[in-house]
Amino acid sequence: MRIGLAYLLQETNSFSPVASRLEDFAVVTGQAVVERWAGTRTEIGAFIDAIGETEHQAVPLFAGWAMTQGPIERPEFDKLLRMVRAEITRAGALDAVLIALHGAMAAVAADDCEGAIVGEIRSLVGGIPIVLTLDLHANLTARMVDSVTALVGYHTYPHVDMYETGRAGAELLLRTLAGEIRPVMAVTKIPLIVPAENMMTTAGPFARVFALGKEALAADRRLLAYSVFGMQPWLDVAEAGAAALVVSDGAREAAAECSRRMAQLFWDQRAAFDVELMTPQAAVAQALAASGQPVVLAEPADSPTAGSPGDSADLLAAFHEYAPGVPAALWVHDERVAAMAWEARPGTVIRTIVGGMYDQVRRKPVPVEAVVRSISDGRFVLTGGYNRGMRVEMGRTAVVSAGPVQVVVSEKAVAGICPEVYRSQGVEPRDQKMVVAKSATGFRSEYGPFAAKILIVDTPGASSPNLRRLDYRNVPRPIYPLDEFGWLAGVR
Ligand SMILES: [Zn+2]
Incomplete structure (x- = not known):
C-alpha cells in the first residue's frame, strides 16, 4: 500500500x-x-x-x-x-x-x-x-x-x-x-x-x-x-x-x-x-543568594517557541543594575546588533542599544557598551531530548560581552529551550552564575540536569504566563481563568 x-x-x-x-x-x-x-x-x-x-x-x-x-x-x-x-x-x-x-x-x-x-x-x-x-x-x-x-x-x-x-x-x-x-x-x-x-x-x-x-x-x-x-x-x-x-x-x-x-x-x-512569578530584581537577588551555579532564570514572556520574538533585554538591564561584576549569559534576538558585530571585528568595542527591536509596544531597548568576542553563522544541531538531530539556523550571530555578561545576539529567533544556543557560540552555561532560558517549560529537560536552581521571571511579553493581563477578544466565554463559573464534563 x-x-x-x-x-x-x-x-x-x-x-x-x-x-x-x-x-x-x-x-x-x-x-x-x-x-x-x-x-x-x-x-x-x-x-x-x-x-x-x-x-x-x-x-x-x-x-x-x-x-x-x-x-x-x-x-x-x-x-x-x-x-x-x-x-x-x-x-x-x-x-x-x-x-x-x-x-x-x-x-x-x-x-x-x-x-x-x-x-x-x-x-x-x-x-x-x-x-x-x-x-x-x-x-x-x-x-x-x-x-x-x-x-x-x-x-x-x-x-x-x-x-x-x-x-x-x-x-x-x-x-x-x-x-x-x-x-x-x-x-x-x-x-x-x-x-x-x-x-x-x-x-x-x-x-x-x-x-x-x-x-x-x-x-x-x-x-x-x-x-x-x-x-x-x-x-x-x-x-x-x-x-x-x-x-x-x-x-x-x-x-x-x-x-x-x-x-x-x-x-x-x-x-x-497558576504560576508563581518573580520580578527581575527579586530573581537576581535569589540567584545571588543561591549556592552553586548556574541559576537558570526562565523568561517565559519572551519564549520564541511560544511566539514571542526573543528580543527582551530586560534581564541584561537587571544584571547590570542588581548584579554588577557577576558572570551571566543571555541570548537576544536582535538582527541589528548581530549585523553591527559582524561588521566590527572580534576585539572591537561597540556602543549601541540591544533588545526591544520587534515588540516595541512591550519592550524597551537597553544601552550597552560591549566587546565583540566572536561571530558565527549561527548553525547548530540539537543534541538534547528536544527534537534531537534537528538543524537550527539562527543566522548571523555574535557573542558580545558587556562586562561579565555574555550576550549572544542573532539575526533570527530560535527556541530558547536549549543550552546549545550558548554552547554553539562557545559560551558555557555552567561557567555562569545566571543564565537566561527564554522558555516556559521546555528548558527544564535540557537545563534541569545541571541547573543549581530555576526561577521564573515576570517580564512583559506576548507569551506572558499572566493570562488575565492578555488582551483576549475571540475566545468563547465563559472561559477560565478569565471568568469564574462551574462546569461538568459532557461529550460533544
Ligand atoms: Zn507544545
Whole structure:
C-alpha cells in the first residue's frame, strides 16, 4: 500500500507582533522530505522509520516547521493550502495518510489552520484512513476530529516524545490498514486555558490527568490511545479551550467516559496551574543568594517557541543594575546588533542599544557598551531530548560581552529551550552564575540536569504566563481563568 507522509508544524501566538509567512516553514517536498528529516527524533522521522519496517511504500508529501510567531497572513496561508493540494495530487492514488501537525496554528481570518489542512486532505483522498498526530498544546477543533480516522497527541511536556508520538500514530494507522482495529474517537472540550509553566507531565496537576488516562487504558483493552490537550494559552480563537480525547476500538461509550473523566479532573485542578512569578530584581537577588551555579532564570514572556520574538533585554538591564561584576549569559534576538558585530571585528568595542527591536509596544531597548568576542553563522544541531538531530539556523550571530555578561545576539529567533544556543557560540552555561532560558517549560529537560536552581521571571511579553493581563477578544466565554463559573464534563 502507498502511505502518504506529511509534517507541518507551527504554534501561532495571536498576540505576537510578527506575522508568519510560508517561507518560515522551510517546506521541502517529495524525496527531499526523507533527505532532510529521516533519522531525526521527530514525528516525521518516526513515520519514515515505521513505514520503512513494513512492506508498504512510504510516499513523502511535504515537511516543514516554523518557529512560533503571529498569525499567518491570509494570502500566505492560501499558498500553503495550495502547496498541500498540489503535493497530494502529485502523489497519485494513496491508501492512507500519516500527518503530523501542531494543532495551534492560526492565520489571519482563519482560526483553525490544521482543521483546514486535514479537511482539504480528506476532501482530496476520500475515505481512506488518515491518522493525525498533534502537539500537547493543540487546540482541538471539531473539524480536525471529523476529518481524520484517529488522532494522538504528545504525552510529555517538556516535549521529549515527538518520535514516540509519531510511532504511536503510525501503529494506529498500520493496525487500521491491517483490519485489526476500527478506531472510534470521543472528545471532551474543556472551557479552560492554563499557563504553560505548570503543564509539566513529570509531576503536578497535569501529570495526574495523564495518569488517569494511562490507568483507564490498562483497565480496558478496547481503549487504544488517550490524549490530553492543554492548548497553548496565547491562541485567541473562537474554538479555544483544552480537550481530552480517547481513541477506542469501536467502543464509543467507553472512550467517551474516559475522556469525560480526564476532562473533569483537568477542570477540577484548574487553580493548581497558576504560576508563581518573580520580578527581575527579586530573581537576581535569589540567584545571588543561591549556592552553586548556574541559576537558570526562565523568561517565559519572551519564549520564541511560544511566539514571542526573543528580543527582551530586560534581564541584561537587571544584571547590570542588581548584579554588577557577576558572570551571566543571555541570548537576544536582535538582527541589528548581530549585523553591527559582524561588521566590527572580534576585539572591537561597540556602543549601541540591544533588545526591544520587534515588540516595541512591550519592550524597551537597553544601552550597552560591549566587546565583540566572536561571530558565527549561527548553525547548530540539537543534541538534547528536544527534537534531537534537528538543524537550527539562527543566522548571523555574535557573542558580545558587556562586562561579565555574555550576550549572544542573532539575526533570527530560535527556541530558547536549549543550552546549545550558548554552547554553539562557545559560551558555557555552567561557567555562569545566571543564565537566561527564554522558555516556559521546555528548558527544564535540557537545563534541569545541571541547573543549581530555576526561577521564573515576570517580564512583559506576548507569551506572558499572566493570562488575565492578555488582551483576549475571540475566545468563547465563559472561559477560565478569565471568568469564574462551574462546569461538568459532557461529550460533544
Ligand atoms: Zn507544545
